[in-house]
Amino acid sequence: MNTLLEVQQALAAHLELPEGDTAPTSVPISGGDTHQAIDLRWGGGRWFVKLAAPGERAMLEAEADGLVALAATGTIAVPECVLCGAGQEGAWLVLAFETLTAQGDEEALGRGLARLHRHLGKAHGWHQSNWLGQSRQSNEPHANWCQFFTRQRLLPQYETALARGYRDALAPQFEQLLPHLPERLNHAPKPSLLHGDLWSGNQGYRRDGAPVIFDPAVSYGDRETDLAMMTLFGGFGPRVLSAYEQAWELPPGYHWRRQLYQLYHLLNHLNLFGAGWLARVQTQLRALCDEL
Numbered sequence: 001m002n003t004l005l006e007v008q009q010a011l012a013a014h015l016e017l018p019e020g021d022t023a024p025t026s027v028p029i030s031g032g033d034t035h036q037a038i039d040l041r042w043g044g045g046r047w048f049v050k051l052a053a054p055g056e057r058a059m060l061e062a063e064a065d066g067l068v069a070l071a072a073t074g075t076i077a078v079p080e081c082v083l084c085g086a087g088q089e090g091a092w093l094v095l096a097f098e099t100l101t102a103q104g105d106e107e108a109l110g111r112g113l114a115r116l117h118r119h120l121g122k123a124h125g126w127h128q129s130n131w132l133g134q135s136r137q138s139n140e141p142h143a144n145w146c147q148f149f150t151r152q153r154l155l156p157q158y159e160t161a162l163a164r165g166y167r168d169a170l171a172p173q174f175e176q177l178l179p180h181l182p183e184r185l186n187h188a189p190k191p192s193l194l195h196g197d198l199w200s201g202n203q204g205y206r207r208d209g210a211p212v213i214f215d216p217a218v219s220y221g222d223r224e225t226d227l228a229m230m231t232l233f234g235g236f237g238p239r240v241l242s243a244y245e246q247a248w249e250l251p252p253g254y255h256w257r258r259q260l261y262q263l264y265h266l267l268n269h270l271n272l273f274g275a276g277w278l279a280r281v282q283t284q285l286r287a288l289c290d291e292l
Helices: 003-015 054-073 106-117 145-163 167-184 224-232 238-247 254-273 275-290
Strands: 025-029 036-042 045-052 081-086 091-096 130-132 135-137 192-194 203-205 211-213 219-221
Touching: 003 036, 003 045, 003 081, 003 091, 045 054, 054 081, 054 091, 054 106, 054 130, 054 192, 106 192, 106 211, 106 238, 135 145, 135 254, 145 167, 145 219, 145 254, 167 254, 167 275, 224 238, 224 254, 254 275
Parallel strands: none
Antiparallel strands: 025 036, 036 045, 045 091, 081 091, 130 135, 192 219, 203 211
């Protein structure tokens, strides 16, 4: 039995499909870096199915947990979670299929993101770990944002990079940067609910122009981290950020902090995809140190 057959059996039981229902059709979807994705049509419905190895069930459960948390805010649409589970052959996450385009109401995305960020937690962090790509993120709550970002985000990625042989390339400037973080991150951000991995590949627009976000790595933290990710690789029009700032102005010092938050993602890319990202990380470190 393969994983997709296990998914079909679980979905049939969940939806109470009658025996002898029409045979399902499934089409692979390209574009994912981490898991296999399937467009599954069956029983009059259509689902987006993400398939993973049996030991990766926790990754998919964390993603589902994040989607449910985002949906509960009623601020920006997310795909509906239908089913998450695992069998002998693999793990799966089943979502309602969304037909999305690359263009839509950019102002609505900016305003919706600002509303999302106004949903606040008691501390920076989350009730469980989750994943950024294949990298596990610890989310142990901290009242102090600098401590959370340093201990739960930046240092784990830096230490992984050192273990992979990049000490000589990174340590001099990173060790110069580290003592300045308490001063530079003293803006006391409120613990906003974050998407956590908001690059352009994790959002789209419905046919009516409404924005949809997906594939989150949710936590509470500095709202600027979502904006930093959005501006790291491009893909978001200027109207998105303009609408966001009109809804919720950014505090002084954002430009430097944005570069710091982007460093976390660049280190993650270095650790996941190799030395081709080293020059980009070094450039980011130099820019941060030059502005100290």
